[in-house]
Amino acid sequence: MINSLLDNDFYKFTMQNAVVKLFPKAKARYQFINRGRHRFPEGFADELRKAVDGLAKLQLTRQEKAYFAATCPYIDPTYFDFLQGYRYDPEEVHIQQHGEELSVAIEGYWYRAILWEVPIMSLICEIYYQMAAQERQPDEKVIKTAREKIERYRDLGVTIAEFGTRRRHSYTVHRLVVQTLKQYGQDAFIGTSNVHMAMRYQTRPIGTHAHEWFMFHAAKYGFKMANLLGLEHWSDVYRGDLGIALSDTYTSDVFFTQFDKKLTKLFDGVRHDSGDPLIFADKAIQHYQQKGIDPLSKTIIFSDGLNYDKVKRIAEYCQGKIGMSFGIGTDFTNDVGLPPMNIVLKMTEAFPEEAQWTPVIKLSDEVGKHTGEGKTIALAKQILSIS
The missing domain is CATH 3.20.140.10 (nicotinate phosphoribosyltransferase)
Known part of the structure; x- marks a missing residue:
């Protein structure tokens, strides 16, 4: 396995x-x-x-x-x-x-x-x-499904990374999917979050940090400083590389208030992982414009439960407004008829x-994705003025 x-x-x-x-x-x-x-x-x-x-x-x-x-x-x-x-x-x-x-x-x-x-x-x-x-479906069907998906994304004119390790059906299915994406995803498939698969199929490993990075910073420095110090420390280590900032550990509204001009300029973009993606896109565009930055010079990585219809809707909305790319997980690695x-x-x-x-x-933009004790969530909402 x-x-x-x-x-x-x-x-x-x-x-x-x-x-x-x-x-x-x-x-x-x-x-x-x-x-x-x-x-x-x-x-x-x-x-x-x-x-x-x-x-x-x-x-x-x-x-x-x-x-x-x-x-x-x-x-x-x-x-x-x-x-x-x-x-x-x-x-x-x-x-x-x-x-x-x-x-x-x-x-x-x-x-x-x-x-x-x-x-x-x-x-x-x-x-x-x-x-x-x-x-599950036979290998031939798994390959056919993955090929059809990446070809549709290619025709849509968007770039796609595979993010499906954690909820994959199996290692075998994951391998078949990445192999197919690499073979048929010219100009659309840009890499995978899985380092082993990236090495095996000679593509880019994709990713930066996860919610736990900011969750730890809240435990050490407090909720009000978690986003700011989390990104400061990240930039101290990577000096401008790995520059996509995760935005929804304590809601995107709180994130953008703490995403100051220095960090906004330094980071290449932000990742959307919960809530309405179009509303988030509007928030990101407005934030960059308020900081005097062309939104087209930045990128949103969308990664929240995506499939073709969602990607198409987002792409059509963001086209010409801000850079975008997409990370797709379960819909690639666990679409096997189960x-x-x-x-x-x-x-x-x-x-x-x-x-x-x-x-x-964690206080995502989607209440169903909140994690943690109720009393700590209530405390965080009070401190961060979240209704």
């Missing part, structure tokens, strides 16, 4: 590098959230435990290290030496099952625990489909150096 340390999302490695540099003593806790209320068959936890334990055998190969270093010259060689010595520690992962309910919790130093989320989610999906004996899983695995607490365990939350 997972045979490479690089079978993970690019932004996990870029964040890990930044955590090693800036917060090496910080700790973190993560919790599995079963949004789709999926019922897990008897013995599922045991199978997941075996798969998680098996990840301890993975290590960065010399070929992978050389590829990663050559592809990302803005990351210091010391990180790749560190990654070559990194091993998953299954003792950081706690798995339980009560009837049809699954519990997965992760705890450890943040720089270590940060790599668990994506592979565990992909393992949960693949094992679920196997144990439920749900038969219901895709709706699961997440999120940071729930952070332990900054010389502090204490602190609950962390």
Whole structure:
């Protein structure tokens, strides 16, 4: 199922590098959230435990290290030496099952625990489909579907990245999809979030940072400083590279008030991950215009549950107003004739150096995507003046 340390999302490695540099003593806790209320068959936890334990055998190969270093010259060689010595520690992962309910919790130093989320989610999906004996469409159909999609996107004149590792049907389906996108997606397919797939099919690894980066900053510095210091620290590490800022950890309205002129000029654009994409586009365009910046010189990366109809609607609206690109996940890697899983695995607490365990939350532009304790969400809304 997972045979490479690089079978993970690019932004996990870029964040890990930044955590090693800036917060090496910080700790973190993560919790599995079963949004789709999926019922897990008897013995599922045991199978997941075996798969998680098996990840301890993975290590960065010399070929992978050389590829990663050559592809990302803005990351210091010391990180790749560190990654070559990194091993998953299954003792950081706690798995339980009560009837049809699954519990997965992760705890450890943040720089270590940060790599668990994506592979565990992909393992949960693949094992679920196997144990439920749900038969997917044949390979030929998977390839045909992916080809038809990327050709339609190419005809639409947009650029597309594949973001589907965490909720993929299986490694095999993921491989078939990226291979097809690469083969038939000339001028449209620009890369994948999965570093292993990027290496295998000689395309770009795509990504910057995730919500947990800003969630940790809130635990350490407070909600009002989380976006600002999160982006300042990111720019301190990457010096202008990896310049797409995630905008909805504490609502996009709060983000744009904290996205000052320096950061607005420095970052290449913003990523939309919740709420109405057209409303967000208007907010971004207005923000750049107010800062005296041509919106066409910046880019919005749209990545919220996209399919062709949504992309077409967004593209037609944004054309000639602001730069745009699209990251598509589940609709690529789990469109095989079965219901895709709706699961997440999120940071729930952070332990900054010389502090204490602190609950962390996410306040997306879509209420259904909020995560965290109710009282902490209420506190954050009060502090940030969110109604």
